Amino acid sequence: MKIKLERKEKRNKVKKVPTIKVGTHKKTTTALWILLLTSIAFGVYKNFTAIDQHTTHEKEVIEQRVIDTNKIESFSRNFITAFYSWEHNQKALDQRTEKLKDYLTEELQVLNADMVRTDIPTNSTVESIQFWDIESIDKNNFDVLFTVRQMITEQDKKQTIDSDYSLTIHLDDKENMVIVKNPTANSIPVKSNYKPTASDSDGTVNDKTTEEIDSFLKTFFKLYPKANEKELSYYVKDSSLKATNKKYEFLEVSSSNYYRSKGKISVEVSVKYLDSLTKTTQTFQYKLFLEKVENWIITSKI
The missing domain is CATH 3.10.450.540 (Nuclear Transport Factor 2; Chain: A,)
Incomplete structure (x- = not known):
């Protein structure tokens, strides 16, 4: 009688690799967040403190x-x-x-x-x-x-x-x-030797325009000393020249120079008045910007 023997193949058992479960480490994470927030808060504090100290010092x-x-x-x-x-x-x-x-x-x-x-x-x-x-x-x-x-x-x-x-x-x-x-x-300041550059019309304003401006300035400066704000508004934009309410009598525009710049006319003008109270002749100097829309108007002082 034959006995049949069967061999069973042995299976190699795979050893389990030991693993470590990584948790949330709550204590470590909390500590790191606290450290980060503290650093930010300290930086902000130092920044504002420095600004406050500087401002106080200047004041x-x-x-x-x-x-x-x-x-x-x-x-x-x-x-x-x-x-x-x-x-x-x-x-x-x-x-x-x-x-x-x-x-x-x-x-x-x-x-x-x-x-x-x-x-x-x-x-x-x-x-x-x-x-x-x-x-x-x-x-x-x-x-x-x-x-x-x-x-x-x-x-x-x-x-x-x-x-x-x-x-x-x-x-x-x-x-x-x-x-x-x-x-x-000691010594005090004395008169300077400085001489301003003499100004003169540079030719950028033609003869016709010059005549128009001459006429406008004479008209304006005749009424200017006694004119009120409403009357000045026809000649002056945005109250560039304030009312003076002075007893001055217009004598003449003694000198004037005109220049064209960026669509505007700049004017340097000297005007003579007789002061009725002191009986003296006073010369006033103005630097103005003029524009022509419908009529000539003073837009601002230079």
């Missing part, structure tokens, strides 16, 4: 200059009046010395002790003070440029003198002031 600088200039001018005026006024007698000089203590440092009081003595033959009175400049050296110190006019009397002789000086004032944090540099000879 403080502007206000400081305006307020200090007025106070410095008043303080300087009082000091200058006391410093440049004297009489050659002991009582008056003692009073002057005492008054200057309110303005000068102790060092400057000693320095100026022998400026005016009883043996000098002059008296001085301050007639006027003119300020030319108050310049900030730094936060607390200011240079003051001024002219003082004095009436100097010596026996029966009187003369007026003008002198230019600069002094330095210290302003402390409580806005109290003291003179820290004596008035020192």
Whole structure:
């Protein structure tokens, strides 16, 4: 008897690869979101803080200059009046010395002790003070440029003198002031040698148009001094020239120059009037833009 043996093929078992389940890691994700939001919030805060600080600084600088200039001018005026006024007698000089203590440092009081003595033959009175400049050296110190006019009397002789000086004032944090540099000879601005370029019509406006404008300007400037706003509206656009309501009598258009630019006519004109109150002849100068729609009209001042 034959026994039939059957072999069963062995199947290789596939081993399962171990896996790790990745969860949401809620704690880690939350921490990262908090870090991101904190960074953004800090950046926004720094940005707005920087802008606010800058704006505040600029505002403080502007206000400081305006307020200090007025106070410095008043303080300087009082000091200058006391410093440049004297009489050659002991009582008056003692009073002057005492008054200057309110303005000068102790060092400057000693320095100026022998400026005016009883043996000098002059008296001085301050007639006027003119300020030319108050310049900030730094936060607390200011240079003051001024002219003082004095009436100097010596026996029966009187003369007026003008002198230019600069002094330095210290302003402390409580806005109290003291003179820290004596008035020192200086110079004030004088007449400039500048000469403006002489203007003349450049030929861009033809003869016919020139005649029309001449006629228009004479008509307008005759009525201009006494015209009201409604009357001016026929000649002037958008109230470019305001009513003056003056008692001026028109004499002439003494000079005029015309130029064409971008469809408009620019005019430089000098007009003479007789002032009926002062009886003087006054010459007024205007720079205007003119346009012609139906009639000529002044559109604006240059």
